[in-house]
Amino acid sequence: MTLSALAFWVLSILLVGSALAVVLSKNLFHAVLWLALALTGTAGVFLLLNAEFLAAVQLLLYAGGIITVVVFAIVVTERLVGERLSQTSRGIVSGALVAIGLLVIIVSTLTQRQLPSTPLPQLGDLTRLVGEQVLTTYVLPFELLALLMLVAMLGAIYFARPED
Amino acid sequence: MGLQAYLILAATVFCIGLFGVVTRRNTIGILLGIELMLNAVNINLVAFSHFSGTATGMIFTLFTICITVSEAAIGLALVILLFRVRRTVMADHLDLLKG
Numbered sequence: 001m002t003l004s005a006l007a008f009w010v011l012s013i014l015l016v017g018s019a020l021a022v023v024l025s026k027n028l029f030h031a032v033l034w035l036a037l038a039l040t041g042t043a044g045v046f047l048l049l050n051a052e053f054l055a056a057v058q059l060l061l062y063a064g065g066i067i068t069v070v071v072f073a074i075v076v077t078e079r080l081v082g083e084r085l086s087q088t089s090r091g092i093v094s095g096a097l098v099a100i101g102l103l104v105i106i107v108s109t110l111t112q113r114q115l116p117s118t119p120l121p122q123l124g125d126l127t128r129l130v131g132e133q134v135l136t137t138y139v140l141p142f143e144l145l146a147l148l149m150l151v152a153m154l155g156a157i158y159f160a161r162p163e164d
Numbered sequence: 165m166g167l168q169a170y171l172i173l174a175a176t177v178f179c180i181g182l183f184g185v186v187t188r189r190n191t192i193g194i195l196l197g198i199e200l201m202l203n204a205v206n207i208n209l210v211a212f213s214h215f216s217g218t219a220t221g222m223i224f225t226l227f228t229i230c231i232t233v234s235e236a237a238i239g240l241a242l243v244i245l246l247f248r249v250r251r252t253v254m255a256d257h258l259d260l261l262k263g
Contacts, residue, residue: 008165023184049214073240077247094184117166120217129219133262145250152234159241
């Protein structure tokens with residue numbers, strides 16, 4: 001077994017295990033911490049796929065940004081109501097049936113297809129390529145993205161403003 | 165590892181996230197499941213990009229990550245607003261539109 005295959009299996013077990021912990025753990029705070037582990041594992045998968053820049057973005061935005069915001073939201077909503085952080089789930093059997101059914105459909109479709117097992121040669125440094133294409137070919141979506149984030153920020157501030 | 169292994173890994177994470185969205189009663193728990201599902205899609209895009217040798221999938225992933233962050237910010241703002249109005253974040257108790 002090569003080193004990259006070993007890394008893939010370790011990261012897969014880490015990712016699937018922490019994802020299961022996210023949806024199954026009773027304590028919402030623990031679920032968020034498991035989500036942080038799952039997102040870090042995804043950054044590892046990105047590294048394995050030669051996407052170093054995306055791994056850095058993943059760690060900064062997801063593991064840094066979203067986890068902080070979610071913890072903040074939990075603190076704001078749970079502390080005020082004075083309940084315990086435990087949370088229950090409903091319809092576990094039907095939910096598991098839906099999820100496993102979808103998984104079986106996807107995996108059976110994937111195994112029937114002939115997919116490449118070795119990557120094609122890359123067109124040079126991918127990080128440089130991403131930077132160049134974002135500012136030339138994809139410059140309009142990039143600017144629209146900036147607009148979207150501005151609108152999202154304004155919307156979040158508007159929703160969360162103190163009542164007057 | 166081939167492309168198939170990455171796609172199956174992403175499909176597994178996606179289905180776990182779907183399970184979380186369907187079964188969680190807490191709104192924040194549902195949002196966590198959505199994050200997992202979007203994360204699985206990102207793995208798919210990066211894997212396709214790697215195995216085709218082009219950067220398009222990675223640029224797409226960059227966009228989806230930014231859109232996901234916006235979605236999380238708006239979603240959590242809505243959760244806080246919801247809590248302020250209804251004093252609960254349990255999805256079962258939010259049945260105002262139920263006939």
